[in-house]
Amino acid sequence: MKIKINLKPRKPAGFRGVLILLGLAFLTYALFTRGSVPWIKPVKTPSRAYTASTIPTPPVVRPVEKPREVAAPARVQAPIWPKVPSTRPKIAIVIDDIGHTANDLSLLRRLGNQVTYAILPLLAYSQYFGELSQETGAEVILHLPMQSETGTIPGPGLITDRMPEDYVREILNHNLNSVPYHTGVNNHMGSRGTANPALMKIILQELKKRRLFFLDSFTTPSSVGVSVANSMKVPSLKRDIFLDNIDTQEAVREKLRELAAIARQNGFAVGIGHYRYNTLTVLNEEIPQLWDAGFEMVSLSDMIRSKKAA
Secondary structure (H helix, E strand, O other), rough: OOOOOOOHHHHHHHHHHHEEEEEEEHHHHHHHOEEEOOOOOOOOOOOOOOOOOOOOOOOOOOOOOOOOOOOOOOOOOOOEEEEEEOOOOEEEEEEEEOOOOOOOHHHHHHHOOOOOOEEEEOOOOOHHHHHHHHHHEEEEEEEEOOOOOOOOOOOOOOOOOOOHHHHHHHHHHEEEEEEEOOEEEEEEEEOOOHHHHHHHHHHHHHHHHHHOOEEOOOOOOOOOOOHHHOOOOOOOEEEEEEOOOOHHHHHHHHHHHHHHHHHHHHOEEEEEEEEOHHHHHHHHHHHHHHHHHOOOOOOHHHHHHHHHHH
């Protein structure tokens, strides 16, 4: 029997373990470096390379614009023109659509008590202009949004002829409470609303409770505002001229001349303009000349009292 003798020296067991550890370390290094070893495929990069200029930007969400802060009325008294003998023809000028903005504020303030503020309800500056009247001496009325024939929405606080009676009263009182120091109401739009006797009766009942007058802006020949007010013994007036249907200074001057002619003929005239640069500019220039020409600028309340006394 042959005995095979292995004459090669055996590798110690510890050397084998060291080799295994080195191999594991190499594989770990290769995996974490992802591509530094030729036979390990790197992760593919996108075919399109994005740069700062090509990365899509998310849409901008713009916050709701807040009304511009308006400083409190200055402690400078606006001009309040003296009253003159009542034999002069009387003109009342109403500035409609106040409350959206405070632009051209200085032009309005310079008019002092020579105009009436017709303030829309529930807007950013509704309360501000009511408070401003205490400095300028101007009379304030609510410019009440009412239903039009065309279906145009005139703004918050709208009253229509399809609303239940209790709802009409609730909205009207809410609107009135949003405009401080008011003495009356005129309609904003309202070619359909003012032509509805039942709706006008509901509104005028509330005005009578509050001892307020009604100015019919007369946006339609079908309006029954004054006739219903007279039947209910609610003090009322009707607009004679819109001053600025054409928004140019020359057009406003021409309408003022027409208004003066009506006042000279009838003794009284009511003109309605709007809170616009051209209208306010012309009124500042022309009202002193109307006084010099023998007219008297009055509030709507004064005109109602004068007409009763006549």
